[in-house]
Amino acid sequence: MNIKKVTFKSFGVDLVGDLYLPQGFDENKKYKAIVGASPFPQVKEQVLATYGPEMADRGFVFLGFDYLGMGDSPALPGEFKQSRYMFRLLENTWDAVSYLGTLPFVEEIYGLGVCQGGSIIASASVTDHRIKKIATVSGMMAADAFQWADKAMANQLIAAANASKQAIYETGEPDYVAPFGLDDEQSREEHIAAVGSPMAGESYDYYGRDGIKGPKTVENYTNMHIGDQAMQSLISIGEAYADKIVQPSLIIYSKTAFTAICSTAFIEKLTNEHKVIALEEFGHVDFYHKPEAVKISADAVAEFFNK
Template sequence: MDLVGNLYLPEDFDANKKYKAIVGASPFPQVKEQVLGTYGPEMAKRGFVFLAFDYLGMGDSPALAGEFKQSRYMFRLIENTWDAVSYLGTLPYVEEIYGLGVCQGGSIIASAAVTDHRIKKLATVSGMMAADPFQWTDKDVAHQMIAAANISAQKIYETGEPDYVAPFGLNDDQSKEEFVSAAAYPAMAGESYDYYGRDGFRGPKAVENFSNMHIGDQAMQSLFSLCEHYADKIVQPTLVVYGQDAPTAICSTAFIDRLTNDPEVSAFGGFSHVDFYYKPEAVEKSADTVAAFFNK
């Protein structure tokens, strides 16, 4: 089965030269045209080859036989990342391979790098690497997610049909007012809608192959956060970029505390978690920081 990706090349690309290449890992539940479609051109502009791709079951990549689209399973995300590294390794103009993960992509790329030393450096932006403190602090909520996912898994098995849900309570048809008014945290909800919502920057209207709806058994895998428990095994030089005032900052800081490879850290004030997805000033700062780190 073939995964589908977009390869971004530097301006004045010359196939006879050697370039540093980056494999991108995207946030949940994104496709390659979203955050990676922002960072791909930015990193190419800074001289890198950048691979953005869709995981199995997402975007333009197929689902496995007997499974359904909009199914993004953690263990396959890691395996698919290894495949992407293998692909970059076949390109004669690629000199070294680095990894860049945003949000859940931070967890994916860090997990992949534990045993894939073909990834020579890794960087994360607004990364959800140490997700246990974020996802399991309220165990009642976690167990509610698990219960719903278990019911969905059984339903899918028995019916042979997909069971689609809105993991964050946001579907593809809601207005911003409808979504925010029903949210427990209106500020965060508004920020999420501005990106993912029906009328958002990279919502289902703006990105044809994206949907906020997802297979309902997702939590059975997304509640595993592997890389934080293997952080001390990561040997590659590591950069962690995050918004110090973002509610998800703990997912970066707790991960940093567990690393033993003397990581570089860039904590920016004034930016939220989602700002690093697409806000020009935030993206410029993170892209410049990542480029400088990869060029050392």
Template sequence: MASKSLTAGKNQVTFRSFGVDLAGDLYLPEAFDATKVYKAIVGASPFPQVKDQIPATYGPEMAARGFVYLGFDYLGMGDSPALPGEFKQSRYMFRLIENTWDAVSFLGTLPFVGEIYGLGVCQGGSIIASAAVTDHRIKKIAMVSGMMAADAFQWTNRDQVNQQIAAANASKQKMYEGGEPDYVTPIGLNDEQSREDFVAAMAGINPMAGETYDYYGRDGVKGPMAVPNFTNMHIGDQGMQSLFSIGEAYADKIVQPSLTIYSKAAWTAVCSTEFVSKLTNEHEELAFDEFSHVDFYYKPEAVKASTDAVAEFFNK
């Protein structure tokens, strides 16, 4: 890529991963100068997001703080293709890690990029933590509302988990035999539901239903009406991979300095606190009482608090 074609703000880019071109947005600081060297961030988004959601929020914020930020659509998601013979909406954990490694490689080819850091939100936290275990090109990592310790969150009800696995297994067999995609609603939310219907359906199951809908729902701030290439529908065998938590299992192997930001009141707080308890690296922890898990996705006060903290941490 010719650096002279890049300008301050958002730039559409592509980079190779699994032999195909993934679609990305490269956010550059104001008064960007290709002859200078900048600290760069590879971003990782929540499940099941595309680059027009969290990356489109955090990218401009981190660029405004002087960083180069790369947000991208994972293999089979958003504007990135699936592999030949495979289906869209196939966000598989192991591939997310490898896509992230390739994103780091891409940033490493840019002459104006110096140190590279990782910033993940929700599932993106697990992706960044996992990728960093063996990719020491990533010099520091930060995780916001991160789902790193997924075992404490996803495996508590074994009967429920085994039902999820059985459904994923059946979906995989169906797709293998029929050659057609089998799309489901992994978080129980489709693209047509009203907020009232979804919250009622999740009563006693998901205490985050209201804030989840406000972001992902049909009428949400970053739902399918607001982000045309996003859908809440996902490939049916997703559970066979999303139930793995590599970052948690290898937390004590992470050597890079890390920052974990989360809400004390969030249902998901245990995913951060359990992860932190396993770390042996140089580590900082920032917990808030006033924000929820999803607040960090888009609410101005929460986003400012997290991005200010991340910028300070990466600049140390």
């Protein structure tokens, strides 16, 4: 696999990325390029390192990168790592598109988002028509019904995030929390017992201490995150602007996944040309790493982008 380490400017600092290049890459030829958007709170060595090689194998240039304050990318001066704020993710994505646009071997740019990355790509594409098509996999584009179904719980998250923001401002120190109730030390049994979520097991198997892409496996990764992040993540931009998206769109999800409504509610609001692939047999996190789910998704995305 031909992977090139790259940097590009966003908010005045250098974001760090991996540029996956097709086999037999020739810089004198033209290629379709994909900007990848990852799930919360991932770094580029997780889902993007799964889909990057898959899409390069299918002839695309693929950019996976760490957002501002995540992984190898720095936080802004005076700010803190593990601060993945939704509004900045959009600007980072726009700057990633700008970077791809400077590469002489890139002819068209598409967007591929997984989980929260679906919301990022959908939201970024509303006003960035340099992105010619978008695809989302197990996406969280319409998160209102998912995040606000229990308003009391949502308001508890907001209260905690507000308190964290105030503490960060007053002390000048970061306030780190485990946003999904999963820290870097829990066992699988401890996590499931503590949170009781329908997704607890599959989430742990990916993100947990003993997970396939957890903190022991991915050097840059931690489950701890800046505490005020919920003040932005509870605002679902992609959902509110779904009817404004003009680019042809592909939505892939599983009808049996706990997060299915985040795709179906988004699809209902689309007015553009779009294609839906609704599968039965997968959970939300299966699309992150399970070979059969990844292959189905990567094949469909390649076919859609090549039309």
